[in-house]
Amino acid sequence: xxxxxTCAAGSWPLPEDRLSDMLKDMTVTLDMPxxxxxxxxxxxxxxxxxxxxxxxxxxxxxxxEDADDLRTAQERLGDPQAGITSNQLRKxxxxxx
Numbered sequence: 001x002x003x004x005x006t007c008a009a010g011s012w013p014l015p016e017d018r019l020s021d022m023l024k025d026m027t028v029t030l031d032m033p034x035x036x037x038x039x040x041x042x043x044x045x046x047x048x049x050x051x052x053x054x055x056x057x058x059x060x061x062x063x064x065e066d067a068d069d070l071r072t073a074q075e076r077l078g079d080p081q082a083g084i085t086s087n088q089l090r091k092x093x094x095x096x097x
Contacts, residue, residue: 030055 044054090096
């Protein structure tokens with residue numbers, strides 16, 4: 001796996017537990033449509049957690065998904081492989097018949 005870059009906060013992308021800890025000390029104000037705010041509020045209430053905790057966890061989870069996608073893309077760019085045609089792929093999968 002390629003070496004991770006660094007930023008002022010350390011390793012980038014940050015591990016989920018470290019990012020979650022950092023966000024506990026951060027205050028953010030979000031402007032969003034009332035309908036979306038109501039959906040987030042309902043989801044937090046259904047889980048029995050404060051809205052701020054729900055939003056923090058939501059941001060961390062989606063950040064981590066994006067960071068994983070970025071890491072995969074960087075790995076693939078670092079190790080390019082020859083492509084195959086769609087006809088060859090169909091043959092390899094046994095779909096030509």
